[in-house]
Structure formats: C-alpha cells, structure tokens
Amino acid sequence: xSSIRAAGLVKRYxxxxxxxxxxLHVAEGEVVCVIGPSGSGKSTLLRCLNLLERxxxxxxxxxxxxxxxxxxxxxxxxxxxxxxxxSFNLFPHRTVLDNLTxxxxxxxxxxxxxxxxxxxxxxxxxGLADKAGEHPARxxxxxxxxxAIARALAMDPAAMLFDEVxxxxxxxxxxxxxxxxxxLAGAGMxxxxxxxxxxxxxxxxxxxxxxxxxxxxxxxxxxxVLAAPKEERTRRFLSRxxxx
Amino acid sequence: xxxxxxxxxxxxxxxxxxGDLARGFWVTIQxxxxxxxxxxxxxxxxxxLRRAGWVRFLAIAxxxxxxxxxxxxxxxxMYVSFPFLPIPVIEDLTxxxxxxxxxxxxxAAYIAEVYRAGIESVDRGQTEAARSLGMSHRQTxxxxxxxxxxxxxxxxxxxxxxxxxxxxxxVSVIAVQDVVGVARDAQAVTFxxxxxxxxVVFYLVFTLPLIWILDRIIAREQRRLGRGEIVSx
Numbered sequence: 001x002s003s004i005r006a007a008g009l010v011k012r013y014x015x016x017x018x019x020x021x022x023x024l025h026v027a028e029g030e031v032v033c034v035i036g037p038s039g040s041g042k043s044t045l046l047r048c049l050n051l052l053e054r055x056x057x058x059x060x061x062x063x064x065x066x067x068x069x070x071x072x073x074x075x076x077x078x079x080x081x082x083x084x085x086x087s088f089n090l091f092p093h094r095t096v097l098d099n100l101t102x103x104x105x106x107x108x109x110x111x112x113x114x115x116x117x118x119x120x121x122x123x124x125x126x127g128l129a130d131k132a133g134e135h136p137a138r139x140x141x142x143x144x145x146x147x148a149i150a151r152a153l154a155m156d157p158a159a160m161l162f163d164e165v166x167x168x169x170x171x172x173x174x175x176x177x178x179x180x181x182x183x184l185a186g187a188g189m190x191x192x193x194x195x196x197x198x199x200x201x202x203x204x205x206x207x208x209x210x211x212x213x214x215x216x217x218x219x220x221x222x223x224x225v226l227a228a229p230k231e232e233r234t235r236r237f238l239s240r241x242x243x244x
Numbered sequence: 245x246x247x248x249x250x251x252x253x254x255x256x257x258x259x260x261x262x263g264d265l266a267r268g269f270w271v272t273i274q275x276x277x278x279x280x281x282x283x284x285x286x287x288x289x290x291x292x293l294r295r296a297g298w299v300r301f302l303a304i305a306x307x308x309x310x311x312x313x314x315x316x317x318x319x320x321x322m323y324v325s326f327p328f329l330p331i332p333v334i335e336d337l338t339x340x341x342x343x344x345x346x347x348x349x350x351x352a353a354y355i356a357e358v359y360r361a362g363i364e365s366v367d368r369g370q371t372e373a374a375r376s377l378g379m380s381h382r383q384t385x386x387x388x389x390x391x392x393x394x395x396x397x398x399x400x401x402x403x404x405x406x407x408x409x410x411x412x413x414x415v416s417v418i419a420v421q422d423v424v425g426v427a428r429d430a431q432a433v434t435f436x437x438x439x440x441x442x443x444v445v446f447y448l449v450f451t452l453p454l455i456w457i458l459d460r461i462i463a464r465e466q467r468r469l470g471r472g473e474i475v476s477x
Contacts, residue, residue, distance in 0.1 A: 050376055052372055052375065052376060075375075075378050075379070075380050076378060078375065078376055078377070078378045079377060079378020080378070081376070082376075082377075083372075083373075083376035085369060085372065085373065087369050089367070089369035089370060089372065089373035090373075091370065091373070091374075091388055091392075092392070093391050093392050093395065102377075102379075102387055102388075103374075103377035103378060103379055106379060106383050106387060107377065107378045107379055107380075107383070148373075151373075151377070152376075152377070155377055155378060
C-alpha cells in the first residue's frame with residue numbers, strides 16, 4: 001500500500017549528473033538506511049522521492065500513485081511523506097505547538113482544537129511535552145530536531161524520509177534523536193534514513209544501501225554490508241568512516 | 245541681521261495662520277497614512293506576484309515604471325487628466341484623493357522591492373520544510389515566508405514611510421491644502437517665511453521621533469544578532 005518505489009531516477013544539473021539511474025523499492029514497514037561519501041547523491045535521492053527536486057528522468061511511486069505523473073496531486077502526495085532535514089527548518093516565528101498544527105490545519109483542514117491535542121500527544125511521544133509554548137530558538141539542536149520529527153508525524157505520513165538528521169547536532173544530543181527514530185522504526189513506520197551513524201544503521205535498519213557517484217553500489221542486510229562489503233568502493237568508504 | 249531673523253522667525257506674521265497650518269498638517273498626515281496603507285497592501289501583492297508564473301512580468305513592469313517616473317509627474321498627470329475621463333469615480337476624484345492614491349501607487353513599487361528583499365532573505369529550508377508537509381506554494385508564502393519576511397524588513401519599511409511622509413509635500417502642487425500648501429499661500433500674502441518655518445517644525449516633530457524609533461529598532465536587532473564592534477588590537 002504505502003511502499004515507495006523509484007525507477008530509473010536520474011538527476012542532472014546542466015552536465016553535472018548527481019543521480020545516474022537509481023532503482024529503489026522500499027516495502028511498507030521497512031527501514032532502509034543510505035550511506036555513502038558526501039556528494040554521492042544520497043540527499044538528492046531523498047529530495048527526488050518527494051519531488052522537492054524534480055528528477056530529470058525516471059518515475060517515483062507512493063503506493064500505487066505515481067508522483068511524477070504530469071497531473072499528480074503533488075502537494076497531497078507530499079503530505080503523506082514526512083521529511084526531516086539536517087538543519088531542522090522549524091518555523092522560527094511560531095511556537096513549537098504551532099509548528100505541529102500549521103500543516104494539519106491548513107492542508108488537511110483539521111479542527112484547530114483537535115490538531116492541538118494531537119500535537120501535544122506527539123510532543124509527549126518525542127519527550128518534549130513541556131516545550132509546547134516555546135519558540136524554536138529557545139530549544140537545543142536535539143530538541144529542535146525532535147520537534148521537527150513530531151511536526152512531520154503530525155501529518156500522519158505513510159513514510160518518513162530522514163536527511164542526515166543528526167549531522168548538525170552536538171554529539172551528546174544525537175542519542176535522543178536516534179532514540180525517537182528507533183521507537184518509530186519499532187512501531188512499524190516505513191523509513192528511508194540517510195545517515196552517517198553506522199551504529200544506528202547496523203542496529204535499526206532492515207536494509208543498507210551504499211551509494212557512490214549517483215548510484216547504488218551495494219545493498220544488503222546491514223550486518224553483511226558493514227562486516228563483509230563485497231565492493232571495493234564500499235570497503236574503502238567503510239574503512240575511512242570506521243577509522244575516524 | 246534683524247531682517248534676516250525676521251524673515252524666518254516673525255511669530256506675529258505667522259500667528260493668524262497657525263490654525264490653518266495645523267489643519268494643513270493634519271491633511272499631510274492623513275494623506276501619508278492612506279498612501280502608506282495602499283503602498284503596503286499593493287506592494288505585498290506585487291512582491292508575491294513577482295515570484296509567480298507569467299504575471300511576474302506585469303509586476304516587474306509596474307515596479308520599474310513607478311521607480312523610474314517622478315512622483316510629482318504622476319500626481320500632475322492624474323490631477324490634470326482625470327476630470328476629463330468619462331469614467332465614473334475616476335472623473336470625480338478630488339485633489340486629496342488623487343494625492344494619496346498617486347503616492348500610494350508610487351510607493352507600492354518601492355515597498356514591493358523591500359518586501360522582495362525580505363522574502364529572498366528567508367532561508368530556502370523554510371520553503372522546503374513547508375512544501376514537504378504538503379503545503380501549497382500559496383500557503384507556504386502566507387503562513388511561513390511572508391510573516392518572517394515582514395518582520396525582517398520593518399526598519400526599511402519605516403524608512404520608506406518617513407520618505408513618503410516627506411513626499412506628501414508634493415500634493416501642494418495639485419492644489420491640496422497640506423501644510424506646505426498652506427504655508428506657501430500665507431507667505432505669498434505676507435512676504436514673510438515664518439509660516440514655512442512652522443511647516444518645517446511640524447515635520448520635525450513628526451518625523452524625528454520616527455527616525456529615533458527606527459534607529460532603536462535597528463540597534464536592538466544588531467544586539468539580538470550579537471553583532472558588537474569588532475575588537476581592534
């Protein structure tokens with residue numbers, strides 16, 4: 001039902017190719033982690049999946065609906081794909097609670113009171129029930145990122161995309177965010193997680209993809225890929241990351 | 245020397261006109277406020293249209309036209325031509341109405357550019373976050389981008405309001421009795437410039453506090469961003 005499928009995704013900027021033909025199928029409830037060197041196209045892949053970037057070629061499906069169809073209801077499809085960004089991107093002019101209710105009220109037409117109640121529930125779920133009235137600037141990076149996750153969840157998405165969500169955080173704040181993601185994965189959320197957290201990848205995801213130069217070079221069970229990479233490029237990348 | 249001082253500060257010459265001058269300055273303020281309302285609303289519409297589809301070119305044409313043509317010329321053209329147009333409402337516009345409408349149209353172009361700078365200064369991530377939640381372009385602008393943009397451009401908007409208030413003096417040319425018009429008419433009778441001095445004082449009393457408030461807002465903003473002086477060795 002809510003699987004994500006991409007076929008032959010190509011993204012070019014001028015004559016610079018960022019994605020060189022990516023096929024991907026993420027089943028409902030599956031958690032897929034994507035690793036790879038910077039510039040390998042991981043983020044662009046995520047952004048093509050919810051059409052923040054329009055792929056130059058290829059097709060994207062959410063369930064049985066094609067997002068890349070010319071007349072696709074893109075806004076509606078996007079609202080069913082939650083996305084969390086490296087730089088949080090909370091709305092700084094609104095309170096934490098308003099950040100969570102804005103889209104449900106304006107896009108879904110949800111009753112304001114009901115949206116507030118649901119938002120409070122989600123804030124409790126990410127451990128920030130007491131921050132509802134604060135402005136984002138008063139929160140730590142880790143707290144802001146958890147609010148961003150709750151904000152995406154407020155739309156009741158069919159799947160979630162995570163774009164290096166812990167890369168901008170101080171090390172001691174990373175765990176709280178990963179814990180929330182771990183809990184989500186445990187609850188059966190379909191997730192695509194671009195990450196540098198090898199521990200999280202090993203422990204939480206069902207399948208690990210290694211990307212380089214705009215293509216998926218290797219994929220498999222995380223324990224297999226991390227412990228015994230088949231491809232030379234994967235080996236080189238992992239030895240560099242794990243040595244650090 | 246006495247004659248020099250007398251020319252500008254002969255209070256006896258100005259006293260009979262003080263009531264008219266005060267009424268004239270009230271006209272000035274009314275025109276400034278009404279024109280500002282038009283400019284703020286129309287300017288925002290132009291700034292938003294400037295970022296949308298083919299209407300962008302209409303918005304750009306409007307903005308560039310009114311930035312390029314003197315406000316005085318716009319007012320004169322409207323004032324001398326409108327009574328001859330067989331268009332209801334337009335043909336009956338008074339000088340006062342033409343004054344604030346004309347200035348509003350002109351300043352909408354400047355203010356559109358101010359809004360534009362504000363809109364462009366909002367981080368791209370804000371748009372991406374809003375769109376990824378399923379919000380439309382329009383909802384994103386209205387709920388996320390414009391509220392942040394307006395807050396940021398408050399100082400330049402105030403600056404334009406001060407400039408607009410001063411440009412209200414132009415309406416004296418189209419027979420509106422603003423403070424400058426009243427002062428000139430009086431001077432033409434008495435051959436003494438004290439009424440003009442009074443007009444200057446009215447303007448100073450009104451605009452200097454605005455300038456002062458503006459400077460305070462900017463200073464506070466600088467502090468908030470933690471930008472102090474760069475320490476020199």
